[in-house]
Amino acid sequence: MLLPLLSLSLLMCVFSTGVIASDKQSAQAAIKKATTLLQQSKNLGFEWNTVTPLILQAQDAIKANDFDNATQFAVKASQQAKLSIQQAENEEKNWHFNLPK
Amino acid sequence: MQRLLNTFLSLSLIVVAIPAVATPEQNKESFQKFYMDRFSHIEKDDFANGVYALDQDARDQWEAMSDFPPFEDDLDEGEALFNTPFANGKQYADCFENKGQGVRQNYPQFDSKSGQVITLELAINNCRTQHGEKALPYKKGDLAKVSAYMASTSKGERFDIKIPNDKRAQQAYEAGKKYYYSKRGQLNFSCANCHVQNVGRKARSETLSASLGHPTHFPVYRMKWESFGTLQRRFDSCNKQVRAQPLEGQAKDYRNLEYFLTYMSNGLPVNGPASRK
Structure with missing residues (x-):
């Protein structure tokens, strides 16, 4: 009887996703990080128009006390802002390769 | 033999070093040559007709519509606005x-006093504020109507954008060029990706137009907008299409881009305002 229970517990540990529920504080921190990255990409002149809507969605989710979704939107916004910064750095070096040959 | 080899290597280095920085004039020559070679059947002046130089079906529809241009009322309004005195009795003229x-x-022209590129729309608003009037919103509305009227008085004149021998003017031109060739937005497209590398091909049902001639017919009346829009309004549309954040009207980057793009069309006739889909 003990063995199946132990096996089941072990399986649950192995296949658990490790996701920790977000609280208000962590969601707000994620939004702050995304906003900072967005400002960096703006300063470089390479802002994507997809980032601000994600931050707004994250803020709306916080208002609705949906901290998991708020964090997810903010993380997505951060990822996209980081990519736009990477794009700016890449174009700084390589834009001239687009000139007509 | 060694001496010959050394001479050859030295000459090679010189040849490689020369074209490192092309002048605006050289840029313009190669830019225009690119389109003239790519579409050898099209007369240079016809590039002023934008996409209708490349797409005969679209051109037929556009020409049929040109008998009664949809912008006539707005153009008349632009003329009336242009001739209406400000509160202090002065006029745009x-x-x-x-x-x-x-x-x-x-x-656009380079103003050595401010060290900035001045587009026609910016000059119109500068005129207003100098005479105690409020600046008009950029990109559309009354400002675009006045600009369209002014363009109509230049029909047939050839673009003659100057880049004076001023370091700041060269920098503005180079910044515009860099903007044009830089990929941006989530879709990672530059202006050149569509309008140079893929010119004449289709993006969904639309033919991608040549950048040679892009600024000649602005402000344009787009059916989609149901109103006049300036060239910078069109920049907004392109930016949105590649999911880049559009800039404020008359932002420095937009003015520099307009400076570069219009210089590339030097020698082409003004044929604005025009209508577009």
């Missing part, structure tokens, strides 16, 4: 050379 008639082909 007082701010421009030749009373504002036939000047479109000289804009």
Whole structure:
């Protein structure tokens, strides 16, 4: 009887996703990080128009006390802002390769 | 033999070093040559007709519509606005050379006092504020109507954008060029990706137009907008299409881009305002 229970517990540990529920504080921190990255990409002149809507969605989710979704939107916004910064750095070096040959 | 080899290597280095920085004039020559070679059956002046130089079906529809241009009322309004005195009794005509008639082909121009590129729309608003009027919103509305009227008085004049021998003017031109060739937005597209590398091909049902001639017919009346829009309004549309954040009207980057793009069309006739889909 003990063995199946132990096996089941072990399986649950192995296949658990490790996701920790977000609280208000962590969601707000994620939004702050995304906003900072967005400002960096703006300063470089390479802002994507997809980032601000994600931050707004994250803020709306916080208002609705949906901290998991708020964090997810903010993380997505951060990822996209980081990519736009990477794009700016890449174009700084390589834009001239687009000139007509 | 060794001496010959050394001479050859030295000459090679010189040849490689020369074209490192092309002048704006050289840029313009190669830019225009690219389109002339790519579409050898099209007369250079016809590039001023934008996509209708490349797409005969679209051109047929556009020409049929040109008998009764959809912008006539807005153009009349632009003329009326242009001739309406400000509260202090001055007019737009007082701010421009030749009373504002036939000047479109000289804009954008570099102003050595401010060290900035001045587009026609910016000059119109500068005129207003100098005479105590509020600046108009950029990109559309009354400003675009006045600009369209002014363009109409330049019909047939050839673009003659100058880049003076001023380091700041060269920098503005280079910044515009860099903007044009830089990929941006989530879709990672530059202006050149569509309008140079893929010119004449289709993006969904639309033919991608040549950048040679892009600025000649602005402001344009787009059916989609149901109103006049300036060239910078069109920049917004392109940016949105590649999911880049559009800039404020008359942002420095947009003015520099307009400076570069219009210089590339030097020699082409002004044929604005025009209508587009």
